[in-house]
Amino acid sequence: MNKALIALAFGGLAIGMTEFTMMGILPDIAKDLQITIPEASNLIGLYALGVVVGAPTLVAFSGKYSPRNILLFLMLLFFVFNGIFAIAPNKVLLLTSRFISGFPHGAFFGVGSVVAARLAKPGKEAQAISIMFTGMTIANLAGVPLGTYIGHHYSWRITYGVISLLGLITFLAIYFWMPKMEASKTNNVLKQISYFVRWDAWLMVAVIAIGTGGLFAWISYIAPLVTDVSNIPENRVPLIMILVGLGMFFGNILGGKLADSISPSKAVIIGFISMATCLFVLFFIAHNTYLAYPMAFITGMISFSIGSPLQMMLINNAKGAETFAAAAGQASFNIGNTLGAYLGAIPITLGYAYNYPSLVGVVMASMGAILAYIFWRKVVRPKMNI
Template sequence: MPINKGLISLAFGGLAIGMTEFTMMGILPDIAKDVNIDIPTASNLIGLYALGVVVGAPTLVAATSRYPAKNVLLFLMLLFFIFNAAFTFAPNQWTLFISRFISGLPHGAFFGIGSVVAAKLAKPGKEAQAISLMFTGMTIANLAGVPLGTYIGHHYDWRITYAVISFLGLVTFLTIYLWMPHFPANKNNNIKQQIGYFKRWEAWLMIGIISIGTGGLFAWMSYISKLVTTVSGLPEGNVSIIMILIGAGMCVGNILGGKVADTLSPTKAAITCFLAMATCLLVLFFIAHITVLAYPMAFITGMIAFSIAPSLQMMLINNAKGAETFAASAGQAAFNIGNSIGAYLGAIPIMYGLTYNYPSLVGVVMASFGALLTYIFLVKVERKDAVQTEYNHKLQEA
């Protein structure tokens, strides 16, 4: 069956956003050298982007809630294009910092609004698979875009890499304009209603699920280079192969995750994926020293870890009636918080002199806790809602 072109335009956006976020980690030394700053100072570019995501996700969604989704997506990608271009030509560290922060603002809002639009474009029962197609762009970024961007940044100029990323933002803008159908704005939306999402305790439970559960992925991935070189015994030149295998696993896991979510239900699929992630990271902790297994485990771990993305997005949308886009974008902010928490907690055993497979053990704990929180969500929120719905149905019949 042909793929809806609107979904392809969202995937382009995922590719551009994935590249701008993750390529930074590979070319940070090149940027530091170019503008004559040290690595710790340059590393603020990673944190500023994440801060931009956290700030931009709720504020941009709330501010644009009364406008048609297509118009908002166009605005977000125009913002992305302009400030990634500004970052490309920034002459010093302060212009780099400012443009990097602003370029992170559209990230969460794009995926939040895009998730809701993707679900509307899907056939009934295929919503999670449609959302997974949007996230395929981000997995392709990890598979091919980030390694290519890193190579260009190392061997030619990091500014060329970000010029390409900026151009991808423009391509996304054009494809949304040409391919995305028009959805009328919900005139009942208002900022108070959107912000009211945070008055619900289950909203904070969802943020906890994403921040803690997905942090398990980043506890492992943040130190993957040192893990495979110092524990698995691979040469440094093979780290790029490991990263490509992780990206390939993410591509496969993202597609499988969408099908699992549509088959089991998003919440049950999320519990399953979290438990699978914890199990995989535990196995990895014990076998990391076996060199030959580093390659298949990179693919398998990437696949399992990213299979959870469609389930979490559907959970956010399904349980935020009246504030779906706000909830989905807040989920992206929580994902970036998970990035920071996972990297921070994963560093603790290393600070105490333990080897680089111990961050994986931290990931086991975080993924397991994510599964527990998701089970609480299933019991306290979804089952309660199901009982209330059944009760209301019986009252109507009476």
């Protein structure tokens, strides 16, 4: 396997851990900071806001630099601010560092997606991108459960110290394994930003931001869902996270192959419909302790099968502004993160059980499927002369 793709996968691992570990240790952070779980979930939204701000900003102003140098800078930023978050002595520095630690996320996957597609063989672009996202799935398979275990039994600060070190490891992997690539001579700020003059660009933002919110309405509250509703012991939450991560691992591979086989847009439509169906079933069977384990795997697999197809939809629809579009896609993904966590908290604050956020996820995933279908009808199909 191409070592450059492995370096990108390391980045996916580090970023996946900093984003998704928060869900598994949310009760521990809430207890340590002496706040409620819905209040602690603001750290999820704050990170996502950092992604939204950082992704288009960093990509737009880094176009004149080589992809390798951009990726090195992003992982250095990741290493520093996750480290500060781990040792922050007061609330202001804690919130600020969490916000800034989200800056590299979207830009890394934006630049990394384009680099992976350039390194891939013709017709294998989505699968190459899925290798980068494999790092994120491994994060959910092994890294997040490990981080959750450390957070439960020792301290969430140790968890984020480890995550910071992973950023440094990624920096070194990119430095030694990533080939030097020339910066795009046609890449400039105005050309990149002009992508968002188009109406179909905003439709893609809506597809991602609303549709992927279904995933986050569920996973943001997975720890209290399985302990309070499914009656699973707290010490088995890491096992649940392993099953979610294993599902995401296979879902990521499935999504890449499906996108290359039937087209990215059709793969996304199928993915969102499947997600909505799965979350609907989950709502009704969440009280069953034994079914909670297979459903963690199934929901993770279905929910994460849309990652690579969405990235390919963006890249295919943004000729000349692929990097900016892919980064903006990650920003949109994290708008979905914020929307899912925020809207999912509403039934909880109203006194409903922790399986009710799944119904919020059903609505958001269904809307994502509808919007993706509109995109296919109005944008993709006309280009195919169907």
